[in-house]
Amino acid sequence: MDAGVETLLSELLTRAQAGDRLAYEAFLVQAAELVRVFVRRHARGGESLEDVIQDTLLAIHQYRHTYDPARPARPWILAIAKHRLIDAVRKQRRRSATEVQEEATTAELHARESPAAPCSAGLLAQAWAALSKAQREIIELLKVEGYSVAEIARKTGRSEASVKVTAHRGYKVLRKVLEGAP
Amino acid sequence: MSSELIARLVTDLRPVRRLHTTTTRTALWLGTALACAVFGVSLLGVRPDLITQLRHWPFVAEQLCLLAVSVLGAYSAFRLGVPAVGKTRMLKLLPLVACGAWIVSIAARAAPAAAPMLPTVFCWRCGCRMASLALVPALVSLVMLRRTVPLAPRWSGCFSLLAASALGMLATQVLCVRDEPLHVLYFHALPVALMAGLGAWAGNRWSSALTRNFRAYQHEAPTPSAPL
Numbered sequence: 001m002d003a004g005v006e007t008l009l010s011e012l013l014t015r016a017q018a019g020d021r022l023a024y025e026a027f028l029v030q031a032a033e034l035v036r037v038f039v040r041r042h043a044r045g046g047e048s049l050e051d052v053i054q055d056t057l058l059a060i061h062q063y064r065h066t067y068d069p070a071r072p073a074r075p076w077i078l079a080i081a082k083h084r085l086i087d088a089v090r091k092q093r094r095r096s097a098t099e100v101q102e103e104a105t106t107a108e109l110h111a112r113e114s115p116a117a118p119c120s121a122g123l124l125a126q127a128w129a130a131l132s133k134a135q136r137e138i139i140e141l142l143k144v145e146g147y148s149v150a151e152i153a154r155k156t157g158r159s160e161a162s163v164k165v166t167a168h169r170g171y172k173v174l175r176k177v178l179e180g181a182p
Numbered sequence: 183m184s185s186e187l188i189a190r191l192v193t194d195l196r197p198v199r200r201l202h203t204t205t206t207r208t209a210l211w212l213g214t215a216l217a218c219a220v221f222g223v224s225l226l227g228v229r230p231d232l233i234t235q236l237r238h239w240p241f242v243a244e245q246l247c248l249l250a251v252s253v254l255g256a257y258s259a260f261r262l263g264v265p266a267v268g269k270t271r272m273l274k275l276l277p278l279v280a281c282g283a284w285i286v287s288i289a290a291r292a293a294p295a296a297a298p299m300l301p302t303v304f305c306w307r308c309g310c311r312m313a314s315l316a317l318v319p320a321l322v323s324l325v326m327l328r329r330t331v332p333l334a335p336r337w338s339g340c341f342s343l344l345a346a347s348a349l350g351m352l353a354t355q356v357l358c359v360r361d362e363p364l365h366v367l368y369f370h371a372l373p374v375a376l377m378a379g380l381g382a383w384a385g386n387r388w389s390s391a392l393t394r395n396f397r398a399y400q401h402e403a404p405t406p407s408a409p410l
Binding site (some may be wrong): 016017018019021024025028029032050053054057058059061063064065066067068071075076078079080083 | 198
């Protein structure tokens with residue numbers, strides 16, 4: 001990265017610390033690109049690129065007060081990106097360990113979902129309202145609009161594991177409401 | 183998706199108060215911690231032989247090592263929470279080297295060969311004194327750490343409580359008349375080590391709590407923009 005771009009990045013972030021929104025937007029666009037290149041180079045394949053970039057931007061936003069204008073901005077941005085990437089790798093490892101178990105449970109739920117006793121429209125509405133916004137979105141995309149898990153992951157910017165887990169939790173909520181009704 | 187997030191972050195932008203330099207924060211913390219230690223010691227009363235002890239270099243060397251542990255621990259705890267500002271390996275090593283120097287300064291006073299390995303009298307008072315003298319400095323350092331990035335939360339937590347407990351123990355050694363090496367090792371050094379371990383655990387919990395808040399922020403609706 002040449003010295004001119006480095007200076008610009010530092011200046012934009014310094015102005016953003018003072019509350020300059022235009023400077024902040026320009027800074028975040030540059031930072032996102034920098035992080036994208038870094039993550040592509042260092043990610044091991046299992047982590048969602050978009051998730052890590054978004055986590056990094058959020059961390060930059062939350063911790064922008066820690067930036068010292070006397071120092072270059074690029075190492076500061078990449079230190080945060082590295083931290084978020086390591087976190088994502090650890091999360092991915094934990095998910096891989098539980099994914100097999102989740103897949104088996106989801107498959108079982110899918111089998112059990114097919115036709116049970118008919119429900120009233122009111123009860124269905126009640127069950128639907130019990131879901132969180134994310135669960136509603138994913139179940140609608142999966143079951144109503146017929147997208148695959150991979151397509152939903154791309155569309156929503158989540159990882160495939162996250163889509164499956166959210167759907168699974170949504171089915172549990174639906175089942176609880178529908179089976180709990182008299 | 184990044185462009186939507188960027189738009190949201192720009193909407194949420196507020197001016198921020200920059201973090202002070204690590205040296206300033208360490209000095210602020212040390213000033214507060216020393217004030218608490220002096221207040222505690224004045225309430226509990228110094229040991230009667232303090233002036234005599236200050237003429238013995240082993241005693242002075244131990245106190246200087248403890249002070250070094252406290253200062254370096256605080257400095258490392260605060261520095262580790264700022265991205266890209268130094269060699270992290272050195273930051274993690276320095277407080278541990280100071281701890282090692284303190285242990286060596288205690289062990290150097292121990293009689294060789296035939297000395298017992300365990301103390302004969304169990305003394306919990308020193309640990310309690312240390313904990314009460316270190317309480318406020320520990321809380322202050324944990325509050326100060328909240329403004330930093332949890333890049334190495336276990337280390338930051340460990341070093342912040344190490345710093346507080348070392349200073350608490352420095353004050354305790356101004357109160358406690360027992361200087362036998364075994365007493366100091368088991369009832370002064372061990373409580374400090376336990377506090378450092380507690381700090382590492384607390385640092386980890388802090389990082390987990392921050393990650394949960396992080397994820398909650400991701401799913402919140404954007405806040406309406408306010409005039410700057």
